[in-house]
Amino acid sequence: MRNPWTMKMEQFTAFSDMERRRLDELIRARQDQHAPKDDIIADGAHSGLCHVVLSGLACRYKLLPDGGRQIMAFLIPGDLCDAEIFILKVMDHGVAAITPTVTALIPADDMKALLRETSSLGEALWWGTMTDLGVLRERIVDEGRRDAYVRIAHLFYEMLVRYRMVELTDGDSFEFPITQTDLADATGLTPAHANRTLQKLRADRLIELSGGVLTVLDPARLKQAAHFNGEYLHLDRVHDRASVGQRAGDLV
Template structure:
């Protein structure tokens, strides 16, 4: 079940058998399931656990007092919500399930045991954290500078690649559980405008989107209209010098 995390971390560094075992052990405790649209953590809560998404899609979101809502990040299997989050006294945002979600909730103690015993995992977690932050920056750029059309194209390419690294792309298509309202909240657009932009993307032959499945018909064109530069995902195998030699 936690294979996605291992697969994800191994985008950075190959882990030893012991590392993998320790990860699986930590992820094995405290597995919880959440219905779609339920919150895993809520703003104001004291964070006590580190969430690891095992299956389903989740999101981080923030709201304004008048109800405006921004999805600031998406989580797919293998994503770790926030290593060390328990350092903070209160959550400054919410984590919500988009689909039904199963998550491993690792308590502070076992998390700290894990990192105190497995230095290679510490490195991998830092890498993970840096990548998550880099994605957040790219979203800021995305919302700040790209047009609606480019913005949605960018999000689609990103999610496709991220799912691909955990083995969840099937050819040129992925599961796409986001409603148009979710998409609107993630891109800072209106649901109505999202709808119209999707229609334009279909008309242009870039994508097919129906029945909670996204098929990318022309990846080259999609990437180029999105001005997609994959560097920020840091997907190449960067920590080769740290590889476990098993």
């Protein structure tokens, strides 16, 4: 299996063989397995290790005093969960597994060394951080300005692009085993409202979600329904890198 962390960052720039080997060594040195609902890193915790998702599905979340949960982002293979942990004293949100998830544990000193380099690796890590922040900004726009239909369509189209970055799509299908509650917590809707909106997307023949697999039936129409502008993913520097079916950059 190819290193999904490398695959994601090579959407920004191509690495040398030596740089790819270095990233492979980092993710192979130490790995951890997480059961569904387990914290990968808890809100308020500190760790000397950074986590990269290698397989499975996780999320950034915040628990409210009344027990409510806000999912701020879904994390898929290739995503760095907590690049900030070696700079900040504690995490200001939690990261939890949604499905059985495997992460690579990267020592903070190694991450610092990568970020301080002027090589392609250092630049690509900064690019990854900027795209993660872009995803979070889109969730703010969701809550403030998009209606339920548009925000769920936008989330689904965004996930198609992100899964294609790491070549985890089968045509226009990808594993996305979220519950109705997960979808509601990620979109700021009630479970009932999220379910009604999901049913409308199905009725409009834009998506299918069955058995934990999301299929985009008509990417062009879903993109239009989502009012999707992928500039926040910063894939404009992708060149000559084929993925399954299409490059991720072709979707934005």
